[in-house]
Amino acid sequence: MRFDVEYISFFVIQVDGEEGTSGKRSKHYVTMDGDDYAESELSSFLNGEFSKTAKRKAERNPKAEQVPTKIGRFIAEPGYDLDTNPNYNLFARLRTAATLDQYMGHADELVTTYMDASAIRGGAMFIVRAKLNELFDEPFLFVFKCDFESKIARITDERSLLNQVEMAINAKNMKSIMYPHMPEPGMIEAWELKIHQSSHARYFEDFLKYVEYEKSVPELMNEQVLGFVHQYVEQEFEDQPEAKEREMEEIELWAHSDKRELQEKWEPQQVVEAASIMVEQKPDLELKLKLGHMAVRAMLADFGDRLHIAKHGDRYVVVLEGDFVQFERGISPIELLAPEPLDVLMERLMRKIMEEEREAVFS
Numbered sequence: 197m198r199f200d201v202e203y204i205s206f207f208v209i210q211v212d213g214e215e216g217t218s219g220k221r222s223k224h225y226v227t228m229d230g231d232d233y234a235e236s237e238l239s240s241f242l243n244g245e246f247s248k249t250a251k252r253k254a255e256r257n258p259k260a261e262q263v264p265t266k267i268g269r270f271i272a273e274p275g276y277d278l279d280t281n282p283n284y285n286l287f288a289r290l291r292t293a294a295t296l297d298q299y300m301g302h303a304d305e306l307v308t309t310y311m312d313a314s315a316i317r318g319g320a321m322f323i324v325r326a327k328l329n330e331l332f333d334e335p336f337l338f339v340f341k342c343d344f345e346s347k348i349a350r351i352t353d354e355r356s357l358l359n360q361v362e363m364a365i366n367a368k369n370m371k372s373i374m375y376p377h378m379p380e381p382g383m384i385e386a387w388e389l390k391i392h393q394s395s396h397a398r399y400f401e402d403f404l405k406y407v408e409y410e411k412s413v414p415e416l417m418n419e420q421v422l423g424f425v426h427q428y429v430e431q432e433f434e435d436q437p438e439a440k441e442r443e444m445e446e447i448e449l450w451a452h453s454d455k456r457e458l459q460e461k462w463e464p465q466q467v468v469e470a471a472s473i474m475v476e477q478k479p480d481l482e483l484k485l486k487l488g489h490m491a492v493r494a495m496l497a498d499f500g501d502r503l504h505i506a507k508h509g510d511r512y513v514v515v516l517e518g519d520f521v522q523f524e525r526g527i528s529p530i531e532l533l534a535p536e537p538l539d540v541l542m543e544r545l546m547r548k549i550m551e552e553e554r555e556a557v558f559s
Contacts (some may be wrong), residue, residue, distance in 0.1 A: 197246075197247040197250055197251065197328065197381070198247075198328070198329075198330070198380070199246035199247065199326040199328055199336070200230060200233070200322045200326060200328075200329060201230045201233045201239075201245075201324060201325070201326045201327045202229065202230050202335060203227065203229055203293070203296065203299040203324070203325045204227070204228050204233050204238070204239070204322060204323070205226075205227040205228070205232075205300055205303035205304070205323045205324075205326045206224075206225045206226050206227070206319075206320065206321075206322055207223065207224050207225065207298065207303070207307045207309070207320070207321045207322075207323075208222070208223050208318075208320055209220050209221070209222050209303075209310075209311065209317075209318050209319055209320075209321060209344045210222075210223070210224060210318045211316065211317060211318040216340060218555065219388040220311050220316065221434070222307050222308065222321075224263050224300070224303075224304055224307075225419065226554055227296055227299060227300040227303065229296060231430075232517040235550065238322070241422060242322065242324070243368060244373070245338075245340060245475070246273060246324075246338060247391065249338060249372045249374050249390075250328075250336075250374060250378055252390070252392060253265070254266055254267045254390055255267075256410045257410050257411065257412060257413050257414045257416060257478075258413065259412070259413050259414075259482075260413075260414070261412045261414055261415060262396065263412070264392055264393060264394060265391070265392045266391050266401075266409050267377055267388055267389075267409070268388065268389050268390070268391060268404060268406065268407035269387050269388050269408055269410075269411050270283060270284045270387050270388075270389075270406065270407055270486065271406050271407065271408050278387060280403060280407075281406050282406055283404050283405070283407055284405045284406075286302070286305065286306055286309065287337050287375050287389075288326060289302040289305075289357070290302045290303065290323065290337050291307065291325060291334070291335055291337055291375075293325075295553055299325065303323040304345065306323055307321055309324070309403065310399075313399050313402040313403040314398070314402050315397075315398075315399070315401075315402075316399055317343045317344075318343065318344050319341060319342050319343040319344045320341070320342050320344070321339070321340070321341045322338075322339070322340040322341075323337070323338075324337070324338040324339075324340065325337055325338075326338060329337055329430075329487075330482070331381060331382050332384065333356075336374060336375065336376065336378075337373075337374070337375045338372060338373065339372065340370055340371070340372050341370070341371040341399070342369055342371070343369060347427065348542055350530065354424065356368070367428075370392075371391075371392060371394070371397075371399065371400065372391070372392045373389060373390070373391050373392075373400055373404075374389060374391075375390075375391045376388060377389050377390045377492075379404060389404075389407065391404070392422075392498070400421055408453075411480065413481065416478075417474065417481065418451065420473075420474055421470070422451055423448070424445075424470045425447055426444075428461075428462070428466075429443050429444060449497055449557065455520050458505070458512070465500075467499065467500070468500035471496050471497070471499055471500070472497075474496060475495075475497045478548055479497065480495070481495065481496040481497070482494075482495060482496065483495060483496045483499060483503070485497065485514075487514050492514060492516070494516070501516070501517075502516065502517040502518060503516055503517075504517075507524070508545075508546060508549050509549055509553055511549055513545070
């Protein structure tokens with residue numbers, strides 16, 4: 197996947213004091229066309245970043261709440277076009293600039309806007325327009341940002357700047373924006389862009405104020421489950437306003453707890469029905485739980501089919517069913533086991549629980 201650079205603008209951002217708090221300055225060092233870029237020191241390490249950025253995978257609904265790579269969509273009021281979005285217009289001006297001076301002016305505008313983002317760090321920023329001639333006539337816009345290491349944060353010799361910047365830049369620390377988003381080779385989404393940044397940082401999200409991101413799978417699951425629960429409470433306590441209020445308060449405490457315990461409110465069939473609605477929308481939803489010190493990882497679709505939760509007295513039992521049992525890493529004696537019938541196991545387990553309860557009474 198070969199991208200040919202048309203224009204590139206190089207800026208240095210300096211921040212005095214703590215991150216993003218005061219003394220923020222940007223300085224334009226050079227804007228080059230494709231020919232000058234090809235002969236410059238920058239081409240040796242930036243060329244590989246275009247393909248890497250384009251191929252980097254991102255999910256519209258990521259499986260975790262904080263992920264480094266996200267797909268953003270320009271916000272527009274219903275019935276209005278892309279050109280009503282300020283962030284899109286900034287990118288569009290760079291993609292259509294006809295001269296080097298025009299491109300430099302629009303690139304400076306982008307950096308100035310970026311400087312208003314919270315907690316930015318000093319470093320090098322490259323605004324690049326490049327074409328993927330084998331697939332598209334229109335160019336892509338890339339924004340690369342690399343933070344400086346503290347040992348080279350102070351740079352005074354402009355002639356040696358590029359060499360010192362090259363020392364500061366590596367693929368692991370490079371942040372990037374690519375517009376338009378290319379979900380797969382030969383396909384582009386004009387309403388979407390792709391950002392890559394440290395999962396804890398929000399530099400680009402703060403900078404792109406008129407771009408929205410799809411919710412993560414955990415966020416969608418939380419919303420849907422809470423919707424089920426609220427509907428249940430409304431029906432169950434329809435004529436009991438005080439009880440309904442108490443139940444809602446308990447739900448809020450439960451939903452926002454880091455470690456949630458079994459609530460024992462719904463019958464198994466109610467849980468299966470709610471889970472089936474979610475699985476129908478997204479079949480690969482995961483289910484993770486802990487039984488004492490033991491961890492169980494399965495699919496939400498397994499509940500009620502191959503994964504069951506039961507209770508005897510104060511103890512919980514999780515029953516897992518599968519076509520085979522497989523082991524990894526170090527060999528253990530358990531691998532030699534000839535499994536006993538399930539009814540024998542359950543009888544033995546119930547005897548064990550009853551003995552423990554009897555011992556607790558007499559102790």
